[in-house]
Amino acid sequence: MAPLRTYASKRSFRPSSPDSAVPPSSSPVAGEKRKRAPLEEEIANVLTPAAKHPKLAPAKSKPRTGTTPKTKSKSTTAKPKYTQLHFNIDQSVLRSCAQCGLSYNKGAPDDEALHKAHCVRVQKGMEWGREEERESFKAGVVEVATDVPLKNGARGRIVSFRADLGGKIGSKISTLLDTVNITLSAPALTTDILRASKVYLFLLPSTPREKIVGCVIAQHISTAMQIATADECRAACEPTSDDGSPPTSSPTAKLVAVDTSTGIFCHPKPLPTPLGIPRLFVPSTHRRQGVASKLLSAAAATFVYGCPLDPRKGQVAFTQPTGDGNAVMQSWGKGGVRIYEE
Ligand SMILES: CC(C)(COP(=O)(O)OP(=O)(O)OC[C@H]1O[C@@H](n2cnc3c(N)ncnc32)[C@H](O)[C@@H]1OP(=O)(O)O)[C@@H](O)C(=O)NCCC(=O)NCCS
Numbered sequence: 001m002a003p004l005r006t007y008a009s010k011r012s013f014r015p016s017s018p019d020s021a022v023p024p025s026s027s028p029v030a031g032e033k034r035k036r037a038p039l040e041e042e043i044a045n046v047l048t049p050a051a052k053h054p055k056l057a058p059a060k061s062k063p064r065t066g067t068t069p070k071t072k073s074k075s076t077t078a079k080p081k082y083t084q085l086h087f088n089i090d091q092s093v094l095r096s097c098a099q100c101g102l103s104y105n106k107g108a109p110d111d112e113a114l115h116k117a118h119c120v121r122v123q124k125g126m127e128w129g130r131e132e133e134r135e136s137f138k139a140g141v142v143e144v145a146t147d148v149p150l151k152n153g154a155r156g157r158i159v160s161f162r163a164d165l166g167g168k169i170g171s172k173i174s175t176l177l178d179t180v181n182i183t184l185s186a187p188a189l190t191t192d193i194l195r196a197s198k199v200y201l202f203l204l205p206s207t208p209r210e211k212i213v214g215c216v217i218a219q220h221i222s223t224a225m226q227i228a229t230a231d232e233c234r235a236a237c238e239p240t241s242d243d244g245s246p247p248t249s250s251p252t253a254k255l256v257a258v259d260t261s262t263g264i265f266c267h268p269k270p271l272p273t274p275l276g277i278p279r280l281f282v283p284s285t286h287r288r289q290g291v292a293s294k295l296l297s298a299a300a301a302t303f304v305y306g307c308p309l310d311p312r313k314g315q316v317a318f319t320q321p322t323g324d325g326n327a328v329m330q331s332w333g334k335g336g337v338r339i340y341e342e
Pocket residue numbers: 029030031183184279280281282283286287288289290291292293294318319320321322323324325326327328329331332
């Protein structure tokens with residue numbers, strides 16, 4: 001029973017927009033179990049070219065002392081020749097940041113700068129700037145919820161727009177999605193998916209501009225699979241005969257393992273499902289305030305015009321969720337959320 005894989009293990013570190021700053025290498029904060037690339041790949045993906053860090057003294061090369069050079073044959077009375085010894089001053093070391101999970105070359109200025117920018121975005125989010133606001137009307141940005149309360153008493157608003165927008169807003173979303181994809185070790189969403197998707201952003205008042213403190217991508221899909229209940233999964237693991245031999249015709253044979261780390265199994269039959277959630281992200285300092293739940297509710301309520309969707313009725317599906325994503329999926333969807341392949 002092969003586990004369903006919805007996120008590819010390979011990631012692209014190429015920025016999808018000119019102004020997006022893609023850091024050197026990454027490992028996810030929350031989704032590490034399923035999406036993390038092997039360390040070798042992480043290291044291989046470090047952007048900083050070796051040429052920028054000249055190895056002044058390769059470890060195996062012997063330092064030349066010059067006292068008895070082999071090539072010297074004509075003069076036997078020459079003074080001893082002193083040769084400059086070289087120190088290896090390359091101080092770069094691969095570090096893993098506890099805050100954002102990113103691996104980067106400490107000591108390499110480019111890597112450090114890229115890590116710093118990524119780290120701030122993962123922890124605090126990005127700004128919804130004056131330019132984005134100015135472009136909003138023309139770009140068709142709609143405010144779908146106003147004065148939305150969070151647990152800490154703060155209030156914000158939720159805006160929505162097409163995921164394939166260009167311009168300033170498109171380029172901001174591109175950078176945001178790069179950050180999300182790096183955090184999840186997920187590939188970039190394809191143009192086809194973006195074309196069938198809407199972005200939902202939670203904007204919180206901040207000085208001088210609003211802050212994007214959460215993002216949901218909502219995608220039009222056609223089918224998804226129903227998650228098997230705990231009882232169905234348990235039954236699948238129970239021996240059917242007295243001698244303890246494995247079950248022969250149990251539900252296991254008919255269930256699809258989504259991810260062994262989250263223990264989700266699905267009934268493989270594709271069921272008509274209108275809304276898919278391929279990406280969901282809240283910056284770490286804004287988590288557990290209800291941002292993701294409010295965004296998901298806004299998406300379910302407005303994705304199909306005039307037809308609010310109910311996750312408890314199986315009308316919403318997630319792609320292979322992370323541990324945190326699974327927790328939200330259960331809490332928000334009350335067990336009715338389905339799973340689909342991206
Ligand atoms: C998953 C994520 C989006 C959740 O965002 P959030 O705004 O903190 O979620 P909410 O506050 O709406 O959580 C609602 C409920 O879900 C459950 N939940 C959410 N995160 C949880 C966690 N880390 N551990 C346990 N339960 C959690 C809780 O029941 C929570 O209610 P509570 O705070 O009253 O206990 C956020 O943790 C995140 O961005 N993680 C990194 C990216 C990721 O894993 N995305 C999911 C892809 S599928």
